[in-house]
Amino acid sequence: KLRIQKKLREKLIEANGGEKERCAFSRFQSKSCKCQEVLQLDHMESRSSNELYADPLNHQILCSAHNRWKHYHQREAQRFERILYGDEKMDELYRRSKLSKPMGKREWLELELSLE
Numbered sequence: 001k002l003r004i005q006k007k008l009r010e011k012l013i014e015a016n017g018g019e020k021e022r023c024a025f026s027r028f029q030s031k032s033c034k035c036q037e038v039l040q041l042d043h044m045e046s047r048s049s050n051e052l053y054a055d056p057l058n059h060q061i062l063c064s065a066h067n068r069w070k071h072y073h074q075r076e077a078q079r080f081e082r083i084l085y086g087d088e089k090m091d092e093l094y095r096r097s098k099l100s101k102p103m104g105k106r107e108w109l110e111l112e113l114s115l116e
Helices: 002-015 064-072 074-099 105-114
Strands: 039-043 059-063
Touching (some): 002 039, 002 059, 002 105, 039 064, 059 064, 064 074
Antiparallel strands (some): 039 059
């Protein structure tokens, strides 16, 4: 999973302008949470929904500060995501998460190979 996550992060940053990419929550800064330089791949819906692990709809780039903040302020973060991505995308992501099934070792290996 770690190799897959690294590849997904690299692809998402590359697709969005390279390392100049910035945190998706950069416009939602406050005194208690300011953007930091380290960019991380964030799964908007839980990674426990294995089929969503590599779904591009489920990813955003957050700085380490906002990624950490999101886990303590889930409702506010979900509101930010709806502002950024729209109700249609977020509703579709939620629908997919409810239909998602666990993946076996073979599916994980196929997924990793598909990212190369």
